[in-house]
Amino acid sequence: MRILVTGGAGYIGSHTCLELLSAGHEVVVLDNLSNASAESLRRVEQLAGRPLPLQVLDLLDAPGVGRLFAEQRFEAVIHFAGLKAVGESVAQPLRYFQNNVAGTLVLLQCMQQYGVKRLVFSSSATVYGDPARVPVTEDLPLSATNPYGRSKLHIEEMCRDLARSDPSWRIALLRYFNPVGAHPSGRLGEDPRGVPNNLMPYLLHVATGRQPHLKVFGNDWPTPDGTGVRDYIHVVDLAKGHVAAVAKLESLDGCVALNLGTGKGISVLQMVAALSAACGRPLPYRFEPRRPGDVATTWADPSKAKQLLGWSAERGLEDMCADGWRWAEQNPNGY
Numbered sequence: 544m545r546i547l548v549t550g551g552a553g554y555i556g557s558h559t560c561l562e563l564l565s566a567g568h569e570v571v572v573l574d575n576l577s578n579a580s581a582e583s584l585r586r587v588e589q590l591a592g593r594p595l596p597l598q599v600l601d602l603l604d605a606p607g608v609g610r611l612f613a614e615q616r617f618e619a620v621i622h623f624a625g626l627k628a629v630g631e632s633v634a635q636p637l638r639y640f641q642n643n644v645a646g647t648l649v650l651l652q653c654m655q656q657y658g659v660k661r662l663v664f665s666s667s668a669t670v671y672g673d674p675a676r677v678p679v680t681e682d683l684p685l686s687a688t689n690p691y692g693r694s695k696l697h698i699e700e701m702c703r704d705l706a707r708s709d710p711s712w713r714i715a716l717l718r719y720f721n722p723v724g725a726h727p728s729g730r731l732g733e734d735p736r737g738v739p740n741n742l743m744p745y746l747l748h749v750a751t752g753r754q755p756h757l758k759v760f761g762n763d764w765p766t767p768d769g770t771g772v773r774d775y776i777h778v779v780d781l782a783k784g785h786v787a788a789v790a791k792l793e794s795l796d797g798c799v800a801l802n803l804g805t806g807k808g809i810s811v812l813q814m815v816a817a818l819s820a821a822c823g824r825p826l827p828y829r830f831e832p833r834r835p836g837d838v839a840t841t842w843a844d845p846s847k848a849k850q851l852l853g854w855s856a857e858r859g860l861e862d863m864c865a866d867g868w869r870w871a872e873q874n875p876n877g878y
């Protein structure tokens with residue numbers, strides 16, 4: 544298929560473009576490069592041995608996005624583009640709603656105008672807020688605890704309303720748990736601007752000496768070792784989940800939400816130990832107070848994705864850490 548990937552120069556986007564090209568799809572990337580490097584796309588082309596054209600565009604440039612759809616016949620869209628820093632969203636809610644929600648509205652309007660009614664959307668487990676129970680299933684109540692999560696929830700609701708208004712739409716809302724790791728080549732990986740907010744990239748900064756130690760946000764959580772438990776999923780598994788979603792879009796019933804996780808919970812200290820083993824030395828950490836907005840425990844029930852997409856995560860914690868470390872060691876300053 545001929546697929547437009549918005550935000551395709553980013554961490555999950557670039558890994559997904561590689562899997563799409565390897566599966567034989569034609570891919571065009573739309574990205575404003577505000578939080579990504581075009582170098583990632585050059586490396587994807589080298590790895591795939593196929594072209595990956597980039598249109599440097601902002602989704603808020605409605606005329607520009609319209610021209611792209613008028614010129615190129617896309618059959619489906621995978622939509623990653625958006626801001627995603629939880630803390631930043633609390634400080635700048637309107638910027639998050641404009642970029643994420645208004646930007647998506649422009650995209651959906653263009654898709655509707657040009658008859659492109661196949662969408663895979665990059666949603667997030669954050670739409671479950673503090674989940675009512677674990678493992679998390681797609682029928683749990685939805686809530687947001689920050690503007691970033693609320694922007695994802697608003698976009699999901701827009702997609703559900705759109706599919707209800709026109710049953711010819713096929714939309715997969717993929718709710719990611721915690722993406723980590725990197726392509727095993729060491730050529731692609733996560734390259735956050737500034738000081739990382741998330742655990743794995745911060746730990747990798749400790750491993751490469753860019754940070755002195757990890758701050759562990761709370762060791763008094765109601766968990767086996769007192770530290771937060773999450774469902775970490777290898778970014779290559781996540782990317783393959785998008786290829787599976789594109790392949791199965793026609794068979795979905797309108798707009799369907801799907802958890803992409805491993806179904807296993809890993810604590811902060813377990814992640815520290817695993818990455819220490821991967822990089823061959825103990826990574827220093829200190830306990831700090833809990834981070835506002837954090838929850839104790841969450842992990843996915845991924846059985847619906849297995850049933851509807853024929854997809855499940857295959858890579859374990861050891862792969863996540865070995866591949867993440869290889870990327871950081873070979874690219875200590877990112878792209």
Ligand code: WQD
Pocket residue numbers: 627629666667668669719720721722740741742743745757758759760761770771772773811834837
């Ligand atoms: C994981 C665990 C922290 C950093 C967020 C977003 C979510 C999704 C994934 C986009 C927690 C602990 C972390 C650190 C720590 N992003 N931690 N020290 O908060 O589960 O999810 O990223 O969709 O939407 O909410 O991920 O990696 O920030 O935290 O102790 O320096 O690591 O307390 O227990 P989180 P995280």
